[in-house]
Amino acid sequence: MKKTNLYEAIFKRKSIRKYDVTPLDENTLTEVLEYIGAIKPMYDNVKTEMKLISQNEVKGLMAIKAPHYIVVSSEKKKGYLTNAGFMLQQMDLFLSANGIGSCWLGMAKPTKKVFINSELEFVIVLAIGRAIEPLYRENIMEFKRKPLAQISNITGMDQLLKPAGLAPSGTNNQPWFFTGNEDAIHAYCVKTNIIKALIYERMNKIDMGIAICHLWIAAEHFGKKVDFICDKEISSNPPSGHYYVTTLKMT
Structure with a gap:
């Protein structure tokens, strides 16, 4: 290996x-x-x-x-x-x-x-x-994922956001959303109602870690150093229907 x-x-x-x-x-x-x-x-x-x-x-x-x-x-x-x-x-x-x-x-x-x-x-x-089945996808079109416009409002950062969007998630729920710029990307998770929370809330938090992992790997691949921080100002104003998870500070 x-x-x-x-x-x-x-x-x-x-x-x-x-x-x-x-x-x-x-x-x-x-x-x-x-x-x-x-x-x-x-x-x-x-x-x-x-x-x-x-x-x-x-x-x-x-x-x-x-x-x-x-x-x-x-x-x-x-x-x-x-x-x-x-x-x-x-x-x-x-x-x-x-x-x-x-x-x-x-x-x-x-x-x-x-x-x-x-x-x-x-x-x-x-x-x-x-x-005992094919180990890999033949091409990226086999992924059933949301378009980037549905998971982020950041422009010019597709090289990091595309890998994040390819992350696996429970029932392919894809609960993530990203805002920010080339210096800092803020990660948010979709809020669930009381009924959905019983099924999805715990797994959504795990799934956020999976997507953030892909984002971190992509950032390091392109030569960026990443620190995970809590941005208190950003955390108090999340996108509608979401809550704040973390910020990837990149240098």
Whole structure:
């Protein structure tokens, strides 16, 4: 496996739902674990843990059977769900770039023994393994995503916004919206009503982390340094129907 540029994987990855259930070889699993240790968080002050587990350590609505799963747990602090999405998407892209399939599983959970001695809260599961279906999209037109005009009012920043718009999301909900300029991009999430919140609110926060991860990877690909900050002035005036998540300050 290679420590590849994740940017290229954004444009061809897809969610894999059919796997060879044969376990990955030990060298590959070792490299997956090594990469887990190299993943960058959005927020350094949020304790997060990723574990590689087997099929018999996962329960729930499991239409997708894979040989392995990565399960994420986190300290329950402000922004922890978005932080978890940001981190796990790096793994999703790393796996895709190295010929291994993956898929986010919003309805799966680890068995109790996985976190029996942990004080962290379970967040999300990622299925991983060798695909027995095409691993990559043949072209970008296969993505079913909103046009840029629906996810941002920024002009002249398509090279960063297009990768963000290609991010996967629960039920392809795409809850993100971006404002700003070449120096700072502000990320917002769509608000949900009481009924929709029961289904989407938690996942929307994770999805925001996924899209922000793509935005960050694209910015770094084009030579920008990114810091995540809270812009209090911007946060008090979000676009209609949205709430503020974070600002990517770019230099």
